[in-house]
Amino acid sequence: MAEMAITRKNNSARDLGLMLVVWSATAIIIAAFTWIIGDFIIHGFERLSWSFLTTSPSNAGRSGGIAPILVSTLLILLIAITVALPIGVATAAFLSEFTRVGGRVRQITTLSLDILAGVPSIVFGLFGNAFFCIWLGLGFSILSGGLTLACMVLPILIRTTQAGLSSVPDEWRRGASALGLSRGAALTHILLPAATPAIAAGLMLGIGRAAAETAALIFTSGYVDRMPSSLDDSGRALAVHIYDLTMNVAGGDANAYASALVLISLLILINSVAVTLTNRYGSQRITAS
Amino acid sequence: MISSKSSFSFLWRNDKILGRVLWASACLSTALLILIAMFLVKESWPVLTSIGITRFITDAGWYPLEKLFGLAPMLGATVIVSTLAVLIAAPLGIASAIFCSFIAPRRIAQAYRSLIALLAGIPSVAYGLWGLTVLVPLIGQFQPPGASLLAASLILSLMILPTIALTTDAAISTVPKSYLQGATALGLTREATIIKVILPAARASIGAGILLAAARALGETMAVLMVAGNVVQFPTSLFDPMRTLTANMALEMAYATGDHRASLFVSGLMLTAIVMALATLAWRLSGGRVHG
Numbered sequence: 001m002a003e004m005a006i007t008r009k010n011n012s013a014r015d016l017g018l019m020l021v022v023w024s025a026t027a028i029i030i031a032a033f034t035w036i037i038g039d040f041i042i043h044g045f046e047r048l049s050w051s052f053l054t055t056s057p058s059n060a061g062r063s064g065g066i067a068p069i070l071v072s073t074l075l076i077l078l079i080a081i082t083v084a085l086p087i088g089v090a091t092a093a094f095l096s097e098f099t100r101v102g103g104r105v106r107q108i109t110t111l112s113l114d115i116l117a118g119v120p121s122i123v124f125g126l127f128g129n130a131f132f133c134i135w136l137g138l139g140f141s142i143l144s145g146g147l148t149l150a151c152m153v154l155p156i157l158i159r160t161t162q163a164g165l166s167s168v169p170d171e172w173r174r175g176a177s178a179l180g181l182s183r184g185a186a187l188t189h190i191l192l193p194a195a196t197p198a199i200a201a202g203l204m205l206g207i208g209r210a211a212a213e214t215a216a217l218i219f220t221s222g223y224v225d226r227m228p229s230s231l232d233d234s235g236r237a238l239a240v241h242i243y244d245l246t247m248n249v250a251g252g253d254a255n256a257y258a259s260a261l262v263l264i265s266l267l268i269l270i271n272s273v274a275v276t277l278t279n280r281y282g283s284q285r286i287t288a289s
Numbered sequence: 290m291i292s293s294k295s296s297f298s299f300l301w302r303n304d305k306i307l308g309r310v311l312w313a314s315a316c317l318s319t320a321l322l323i324l325i326a327m328f329l330v331k332e333s334w335p336v337l338t339s340i341g342i343t344r345f346i347t348d349a350g351w352y353p354l355e356k357l358f359g360l361a362p363m364l365g366a367t368v369i370v371s372t373l374a375v376l377i378a379a380p381l382g383i384a385s386a387i388f389c390s391f392i393a394p395r396r397i398a399q400a401y402r403s404l405i406a407l408l409a410g411i412p413s414v415a416y417g418l419w420g421l422t423v424l425v426p427l428i429g430q431f432q433p434p435g436a437s438l439l440a441a442s443l444i445l446s447l448m449i450l451p452t453i454a455l456t457t458d459a460a461i462s463t464v465p466k467s468y469l470q471g472a473t474a475l476g477l478t479r480e481a482t483i484i485k486v487i488l489p490a491a492r493a494s495i496g497a498g499i500l501l502a503a504a505r506a507l508g509e510t511m512a513v514l515m516v517a518g519n520v521v522q523f524p525t526s527l528f529d530p531m532r533t534l535t536a537n538m539a540l541e542m543a544y545a546t547g548d549h550r551a552s553l554f555v556s557g558l559m560l561t562a563i564v565m566a567l568a569t570l571a572w573r574l575s576g577g578r579v580h581g
Contacts, residue, residue: 015480022392025384026401029454032447033408036419090314098308109315112322118568119325119561120508122535126557127325129542130332151321158318184307212412215510215535219542242414243511246421253422260415271410275403 044261072235079146088157145221164198382453456498
């Protein structure tokens with residue numbers, strides 16, 4: 001960002017008024033969020049322990065741990081990424097390397113992806129239930145949940161990969177052409193490797209969005225909190241577990257807070273990896289061009 | 290981008306295959322939206338043809354088992370709670386962006402930005418859990434039952450605040466530096482520079498950010514479901530419990546069958562249409578205007 005130092009600060013009443021508003025708004029925001037995060041840390045640590053992560057829930061989740069729920073969550077995320085990543089990268093490669101800027105194909109695809117990115121998550125849940133669970137006959141399963149989330153994260157993956165590809169300088173493409181590389185070779189050996197940090201950052205953002213998701217999973221992967229034995233089993237994601245403990249289980253708050261602390265820590269970790277990758281990518285881009 | 294069809298390399302055989310594979314993926318990605326729309330319409334079709342769209346607004350109430358499908362109270366509650374959330378979050382978010390861009394020293398501004406980014410990453414169930422265990426009992430002390438329009442709007446405003454703060458911050462940073470230099474040259478005070486020069490110059494992008502936040506508030510399910518009390522009614526006071534369209538879908542999909550299930554898909558279509566309209570407006574607002 002450009003440096004925006006405002007040098008002239010006079011102590012007029014209006015300036016003081018503005019400062020008062022801005023400082024108190026900032027204070028309110030910081031206070032509210034310290035309160036929330038503090039609550040999660042204080043209540044979450046009461047139950048959090050190694051055995052909480054490695055044992056099964058008992059008594060409807062009031063006691064015991066979250067081991068099978070972590071496994072289900074991981075499987076759902078794995079399916080979502082395995083399906084969405086190749087399609088997403090291929091679509092982005094097609095859009096930025098095989099279509100023209102402002103061309104019709106690019107416009108239509110970009111528009112439809114923008115719309116897709118704005119669809120509320122509960123609507124993805126309705127769609128996943130009607131299409132994957134019932135029409136394709138997958139039932140309430142980890143597979144249905146993972147595929148529904150794949151649809152949700154696809155626009156994120158495409159957008160970030162496209163941004164990564166479009167910031168590779170055109171000289172590199174011309175250089176590849178001049179060396180007689182095929183477009184395929186240029187893509188796999190030059191363009192995609194150069195865009196890898198952006199793709200990885202997009203991947204992290206996608207995983208973060210998918211891991212936080214509840215509404216799209218209630219009617220697709222279901223509520224069963226046993227250890228899943230196959231992808232056709234219903235499996236409860238961590239976010240769904242928190243929801244169920246809070247709303248449907250009296251006395252489940254303690255374990256809900258501990259689970260929420262696990263989920264939030266996971267998301268913070270994922271987000272910081274994404275930010276680090278984006279920053280590293282940003283500095284790389286400056287030295288490259 | 291280089292994409293001339295006469296380029297020599299395009300004639301390579303492998304490239305043709307690669308081109309087709311990539312093209313097929315792009316088609317799949319584009320078709321996904323059509324597939325989703327088709328299935329939403331397919332599932333809501335039975336009830337749309339048998340009772341028509343107008344009865345979803347005009348019916349006296351939401352008693353799907355007695356064939357009364359009035360979505361109006363929930364539609365109203367959705368709009369009211371989102372509007373309130375935006376009214377609370379917008380001033381705070383804009384003030385917070387001013388703090389970041391003009392007042393805080395660089396280091397503090399950076400730390401503050403990462404705090405806001407961190408908050409954007411907290412999942413909605415976590416906000417719901419906190420709202421239900423802390424905010425609802427707190428409101429309940431003054432005005433039982435606590436689970437209410439007020440609780441839902443406060444939680445929603447916390448959730449959309451990072452969006453508004455970050456987009457406003459970005460909007461301010463795109464205002465040309467010359468505006469600031471001009472303001473300084475004219476001897477304007479800090480307050481006048483920010484209020485009369487910077488914010489008006491960035492107003493289109495700020496507005497777009499607020500609309501996007503509103504779209505997010507409309508589509509939010511879990512947090513609202515957990516703190517709003519979920520009674521189907523037009524909220525008449527801040528302390529009334531109420532149920533949004535999204536919460537209704539999440540609560541009733543589990544057991545709904547026949548026309549009842551179809552009517553939930555109708556509410557999904559309705560919600561998507563509203564969110565799309567807002568997003569389009571935001572897109573036009575930010576795209577249609579060029580600085581200077």
